[in-house]
Each structure stands twice: as C-alpha cells, then as structure tokens.
Amino acid sequence: MAAADAQRAQPSGDNEDRPKRTKVNRRSSERYRAPQLFAEKWTNAKAGLIGFMTGQGRTSTDIVEHLNDGTDSATVRALWKKWGLPIDKTGGRRRGHVPVSLTVQQRMILTKRAKGVGIQPEEYLRRIASCAIEDDLYAAVTDGKFDPKLSTAREVLVL
Template sequence: MLTNFRRPRTERMRGGGAYVEQRTNSWAALVGFLLGRGYSAPAIAEALADGTSDATVRKMAQRWGLPAWGRKADGFIVIPMKLRDRATIASRAAQEGLGQEEYCRQFLVAGARERGTFRSVVKEGLDL
C-alpha cells in the first residue's frame, strides 16, 4: 500500500554498544508524517512493517498532542497536484463561496454518484 515511502532505520547502537535505540527520530518522523497525511493507525502499522501495533501508533499520536482525524467512519484522500491546478480549484471554490476542501469533497461525491459523470467531465486523452 505505501510502497513509495522509504522506511527509516529503526535500530541504532548508542554509547559504544551500551544499548540499542529501538525507535529513531526518523521512525517517529515517518509516523508523524503519515498521521498528518490522514492515514489510519492500522495502515501506518502495516507500512512500518516492523511489528509496531496500531494501538502504539494511536497512543503516540495522543501523547504528541496531535489532533484526532474525525470519527472512525471518516476517511481522507490526499491528492498530489500541481500548484497551478490547486490555484484553479481555489478560484473556482471562491466563486462558489466554499473552501477548497469542501468544494473538492462536493465535486468528488457528486461526480461519483452516477457512472457516466466521469466521461462527461474528463475528456479522453486529456493530459492532466
């Protein structure tokens, strides 16, 4: 699922071999980054693939004081896009009197309701 992320080293010898640090700062940074992107705790635990449980991820987020992402039934979609496309969306949203997120949410939900909507909006061969 998250194959495009480089997994950080999670063990490092400290103090000339006096002890082994189990969780490095890069590991914690990756967890924080994925939490900020809206990934669920089970998805983060699966991406780490080092035996970390989803309960550990949730507890870390709570201890760090990170905001909880909505209700358990909520989901988040993170879409990378060009700055120009984002500016276009911002201007269209402002014309409708909506924020960018709400404009995109309404557009995606309305476009996904009927099967033929995608082809009527997105032209064949259009390079986005």
C-alpha cells in the same frame, strides 16, 4: 617464524582498551534523554513518518504494516493520543485523503474558484469529486479529454 606469528596475534597496547565498533541501525537507534534517562527508541524520522501517514488518513494497522519493524498498532494509537489527535472508533466511518497532482495553473484556478464560493480549495475539490463519484459522472465531467473512446461512443461506465 613462530615467534613473529605469535607477536602478530597479540594485540598492540594502544588498541586493547578501544571498544569494538558495532553497526548502528539509524532508524531505531537508542538515545538517552535527560533528566529521566529513559531510552528513546524512535528517531524523529520515524515519528515524522507516522505523523505524515496519519495525515494521509491511514489507519494504525496500515501504518504498522508499512513500518514493518515490530511496532504495534496500539503503540501508534497511544502516540496519537499523546499528540492530542482524535481517534476514530474501530469500524467507524473514516475519511481517507487522496493526493491529487495538479499543475501550478490548475491550482491557481482551483484557489480562485474556491475563494469565489467562500471555501478552501481542498473542500471545493472534495465536493466536486464526491458528487461526481456518487452520481457516476466521470464521462460527463471529463467529456473525452482523457478517454476519447468514451466521448465518441458516449459509453457509460457501469461499475
């Protein structure tokens, strides 16, 4: 019986040379690129996510907090510089992008009206929103469509 246990404990000849499989983190796997043979630690998905979040107007600090994988904000800014993107000075005025959900019909109307003015739909919507926000025209613009209480009582939002 002891001889059978000893035989089971010894590895068979065909599996001795096979390396053990290790779990690979696909998000930050290392790949080697020729001819320089440097280790590429970022996948295309990670670079794409950084590009997407940059396009949303997020700061490098916001992006690093979202990634939460040890990436430094200076690394993200260096990547922006490598990509040729403009980098805002720290503490300067930044414009953030706010995604707005519109139906297909609303987007068609927006595009038509923006063409009538001779600007892009995004700029048309930005101008309307910025004026409504600055002059506190929420109740006047929505006219009770979303908040019936505001149209009947004619309350003004005070912030």
